[in-house]
Amino acid sequence: MRCEDVTTRLDAYAAGELQPALAAKLAAHLDLCESCQQSLHRLKRLAAVLGQASVPPVPDGFAARIMAKARNRRVSVASAGWNPLRWWRLVPAPMHAAAAAVLVIGLAVGLLMSWTTLPAGQAAPGQATVQADPLAPYNVDYLTDAPDGSLAQTYLALVSTPAGEGK
Amino acid sequence: MPTPSDENLMLSVRDGNLAAFEWIVLRHQAEAWRVAYRFTGDAAEAEDIAQESFLRILDAAPRYKPTATFRTYLFRVLNRLCIDHIRKKRPIFTDSLPQRTDTAPSAIQRLSDGERDAATQAALALLPTNQRMAVVLRYFESLSVAEIAEAMGTSVKAVEGLLARARERLESLLAGLMEDF
Numbered sequence: 001m002r003c004e005d006v007t008t009r010l011d012a013y014a015a016g017e018l019q020p021a022l023a024a025k026l027a028a029h030l031d032l033c034e035s036c037q038q039s040l041h042r043l044k045r046l047a048a049v050l051g052q053a054s055v056p057p058v059p060d061g062f063a064a065r066i067m068a069k070a071r072n073r074r075v076s077v078a079s080a081g082w083n084p085l086r087w088w089r090l091v092p093a094p095m096h097a098a099a100a101a102v103l104v105i106g107l108a109v110g111l112l113m114s115w116t117t118l119p120a121g122q123a124a125p126g127q128a129t130v131q132a133d134p135l136a137p138y139n140v141d142y143l144t145d146a147p148d149g150s151l152a153q154t155y156l157a158l159v160s161t162p163a164g165e166g167k
Numbered sequence: 168m169p170t171p172s173d174e175n176l177m178l179s180v181r182d183g184n185l186a187a188f189e190w191i192v193l194r195h196q197a198e199a200w201r202v203a204y205r206f207t208g209d210a211a212e213a214e215d216i217a218q219e220s221f222l223r224i225l226d227a228a229p230r231y232k233p234t235a236t237f238r239t240y241l242f243r244v245l246n247r248l249c250i251d252h253i254r255k256k257r258p259i260f261t262d263s264l265p266q267r268t269d270t271a272p273s274a275i276q277r278l279s280d281g282e283r284d285a286a287t288q289a290a291l292a293l294l295p296t297n298q299r300m301a302v303v304l305r306y307f308e309s310l311s312v313a314e315i316a317e318a319m320g321t322s323v324k325a326v327e328g329l330l331a332r333a334r335e336r337l338e339s340l341l342a343g344l345m346e347d348f
Contacts, residue, residue, distance in 0.1 A: 045348040053287040
């Protein structure tokens with residue numbers, strides 16, 4: 001084992017984090033290498049120096065300030081209204097698959113129905129009638145078919161008298 | 168009643184439970200603050216970073232999956248925000264950094280605790296950002312090399328290299344303080 005390999009693994013070795021086999025190799029090297037022994041010694045001293053350094057206490061009200069901002073964020077998210085994208089992200093994955101399946105089945109059924117009810121290039125008879133006489137459904141020409149002697153027939157006879165006959 | 172684990176609390180937060188989030192904040196505020204302070208060396212900046220880390224975690228809660236320990240997850244968020252903070256921050260040239268400590272025993276003995284802390288913090292500030300974060304997580308938060316790798320999004324081998332280079336630099340910068348040990 002080279003000294004360079006030992007030096008880079010000294011932290012993990014000192015903390016007992018290495019695999020037993022690797023740790024044994026390192027220990028064997030350390031037994032023979034005074035330079036690496038000194039590196040390990042310096043590491044322990046450095047750890048002691050850093051471990052003694054104190055850090056200022058957490059500022060007063062730190063957690064309360066975080067929670068105030070957290071509540072504000074939640075309120076703003078709620079007041080922003082319904083967000084389909086956000087809602088979709090919250091839906092579990094199986095529901096995504098189910099929704100996709102329903103969509104595909106719906107499209108397939110729709111296509112199938114349109115294909116069977118409307119063959120290509122052939123319109124339904126009812127549609128042809130409607131297109132030929134759009135007023136037929138409203139029976140606006142009922143006067144022409146009025147029976148003889150009816151009021152409607154009499155009215156038509158009067159209206160259609162040739163000019164001059166009345167003089 | 169058993170204390171709920173961080174991961175269970177986060178699953179409650181995912182379901183919209185803000186009380187569970189408060190529990191998380193109270194439980195981890197000190198270490199979040201320490202990491203940010205050790206990294207930046209500034210109390211106000213540390214508060215901003217630590218606070219933003221918790222809020223980012225809350226925002227991402229709907230997508231939370233307990234794949235790692237919450238602590239590692241928190242440090243990962245902190246690491247990203249600390250690095251972003253340094254990238255955005257303009258360099259400040261100052262002559263007010265603490266003087267390098269004298270190696271003579273008499274000088275060491277004269278150093279107060281505050282001066283020792285300041286010297287340590289100044290030495291940390293001279294490390295490159297990734298080495299500094301590795302040292303903070305290792306020597307101040309006692310994370311394993313594997314946990315640091317996960318928090319920093321890198322390999323164990325890379326972390327070992329970062330720590331070895333950082334040690335070499337710190338041994339030189341803090342030689343005076345190390346005389347006592």
